[in-house]
Amino acid sequence: MYRQLWLALILSTTLSLVGGFLASTLGARVYLEEQLRLKNNDTAAALALSLSRGGVDAIEMELSAAALFDSGYFQSIRILDPKGAVIVERVAAQVQDSAPQWFVSSLPIVAQPGVANITDGWKQLGTVVLSSQTSHAYKTLWAATKELMAALFFAGLLGGYLGTLILRRLKGPLAKVIEQARGISERRFFTTPEPKVPELRQLVAAMNSSVVRLKSMFDEEARRLEAVRQEVNYDPLTGLANRDYFMARLRAALETEEGPGGQLFLIRIAHLAEINRRLGRESTDALLQTAGKTIEEFGTGLPDALVARLNGADFALMVPGQWDALAMGDELLQKLIDGSRAFLQNEPIAFIGTGAFHPQHAMGELLTQVDSAMASAEATGVNNLREAVSHSDDGPSSAEQWGRQIEHALDNALTKIALFPVVDFSGQLIHRESALRLMLTPGSPWLPAGRFLPAAERIGMTAKLDLAVVKLGLAELEKDPQLPGVAINLSGHSIHEPAFCQKLLALLTTQPSASKRLWLEVPEYGALAYLPAFRNFCQQLAGSGCRLGIEHFGNQFSHIGKLHDLGLDYLKIDASFIRDIQDNQGNQVFLKGLTNIVHNIGMKVFAEGVISQQEVDMLATLGFDGITGPVVK
Structure with a gap:
């Protein structure tokens, strides 16, 4: 489109300049031809009148014609008798024109010669035929043409500059529309500001409307699917991942050989059945929600961590990567204790077991090890954290x-x-x-x-x-x-x-x-x-x-x-x-x-x-x- 606009601008400017140039140059040539014709006629008439007054004398004619011819402005001067015989003739040699030959050939200047009769009363004594030199006319025409070309060239530059400004005003919005259309084809949806150009404003408004509708449909379907995913894979009480989803994620992490491994935490809320009998279902649910929120907030700051509620009293936290498990577990345990004080005082809150895992780690073996560590912590009867024995690793230690x-x-x-x-x-x-x-x-x-x-x-x-x-x-x-x-x-x-x-x-x-x-x-x-x-x-x-x-x-x-x-x-x-x-x-x-x-x-x-x-x-x-x-x- 830009090329077509530029071509149209260049073509229209060129046609205007060429048309103006031809019209001006041809008009100047016609003007010069007319001026030469008038000069020829006036000079011929003046010479004939001079000779008529001086009588018919061949020497006088010769001298008058020579004097006029020597001025250098005439190509030829002829004086003819009534029968057409030449009495006096002066013809100048061909003068080298100052204008280029191609210019002279392209724009020939042809002026009618001046013709006047020499008379004595009512009697015709002869005829003067006079033609002016055209070299001066070509010089004048060439100089005028060069000035015209310079003026037209400047006008072309000015027109090109103004055209550039116009195209620039169009190019910005057009570029944005093109980028928006390309973005849609490349599965990128975004809106652009509406330009001031009325036609482009309508186009951009239509494009933006289409993009907004596409995004709206996309977002609406995404929200519906997210609701389905939440319903299938998340616990309705705490909003955490459920057991099936957590186990599927853990299995995928273990089976992915390029995975980073990580740390698994199993957390058990202490004596949940007894708490339920003593505080009632509503308070127990509130305790579980608080514990789940505490663990979730703790996992929020850990890259790609997953928190789940496995069953009534058990929660899990999977954290990819290498970590200081004991320091992390101690911090989590303290947060659980602090968050549960509104429900329990001077009672054990949670028991935590933790263990490291790596790709290709057997899932059953990992769960058994971490569950045993959690059982060991529970056996102490107080808030506690225990770490499963890790596998030996013969790789670098740091x-x-x-x-x-x-x-x-x-x-x-x-x-x-x-x-x-x-x-x-x-x-x-x-x-x-x-x-x-x-x-x-x-x-x-x-x-x-x-x-x-x-x-x-x-x-x-x-x-x-x-x-x-x-x-x-x-x-x-x-x-x-x-x-x-x-x-x-x-x-x-x-x-x-x-x-x-x-x-x-x-x-x-x-x-x-x-x-x-x-x-x-x-x-x-x-x-x-x-x-x-x-x-x-x-x-x-x-x-x-x-x-x-x-x-x-x-x-x-x-x-x-x-x-x-x-x-x-x-x-x-x-x-x-x-x-x-x-x-x-x-x-x-x-x-x-x-x-x-x-x-x-x-x-x-x-x-x-x-x-x-x-x-x-x-x-x-x-x-x-x-x-x-x-x-x-």
Whole structure:
């Protein structure tokens, strides 16, 4: 559109200038021709009159014609007798015109010669035929033409400047409309201010109205689905996650090999049955709500923590990452004691058991260990915290040691990626997910990401690891041109670092063809925790050809409205919603609505951690686009 407007402006200006130039130049030529004609006539008449008064004398004629001719303004002077014979003739040599030859050839000046009769009374004695030089006329016309061209050129510049101002006034609103339309096509919905130009104002108002309606529909459906998710997965009394949802999340954390591990706390409210008999159901419920709120507030400040009510008196807290479990447990226990003083005085409030877990940790074994620790605390009869015996670990004992080992592995190329298929329901490969492996020393076992990522996050090394795995992924794509894609998991900490995106873009620029088959995904918690950085990350990578997505999605579904303007290509739904989906009608309704929303804004939906054919069959009916997990070979 801009080019067309510019072309129209240039064409109209050019036509105006050319038309004005031709009209002015041709008019000037006609004027000069007329002036030459009048001069010829006047001079011829004056010469004839002079000769008529002097009598008919050949010498006089010769002298008069010569005197006039020598002035240099005439091309030829002829005096003819009544019969047409030449009496006197003067013809000037061809004068080199000061104007260019092409100009002279293009605009010939042709002036009628002056003709006057020499008479003696009523008797005609001869005829004067006189033609002026045209070189002076061409000089005058050329000078006038140059001045006209300069004036028209200046007028053209002025017109171009004014046109630029007009286009600039249109370009800003048009650019915003184009960006808004492009945003809708890229699944980003935003409104723009209405411009002052009436036509554009109507267009922008219509676009904004469409965007508002789309967002309204999106938000309304999201609220409905969030209500379904809350009803299915949350305890109605405390508003915390229920047992089934917590166990599904815990199982997903244990089965995800690149997961960070973490700390599990089991909390039991002391002597709940006796409290219920003594205080009544209403006060007991209030106590449970207070305890649940205390634990929830404690978990709010912990990254991706999950708080649940497992049964009547038991609560659970899962905190991903590495923590000082005893210090954290002591703080939680004190908060529970302080929060319950309105209900109980000088009585035990809670018993807490805690234990660390890591990827591939057997779920039954973990629960048994932590439950035993909680039972040990309960056996003391007072508010108490006990820690389960942790597994021995032959890796580095501190974050600093991990940092040195990770640096050594990166410097010596002791890294690789394992690839796992993501397929559609016909078995067609969509892409392969990558999982980073690291070897501490040559010949030692390859460690999964869950072993070293928590330490890497604590010491700020995730950006280096993410860039390393992107290089490995690009190398894999270059090696196998038939591979449809490789998905790389990026840490939320990495995208929060300002230099990471620039380094990533520079890396993608070196391999543009492979980059178009690269899938980059960020965990849901990381994307929402660093939302401004993630939004900037998506905007900067919009033209790279990579596909962008969020993995482990669904646990913070209430925040989905914050993702509508990011231009994402796909979501991977957390395995906690997928486990035994064939038997969970509430999650079926939730996932069916989720896939409808996501498809309506142009994204794909994949299921993580699928382990059975029954789950595969159900996911196909719910509208998923693909699956990954142990069931996919």
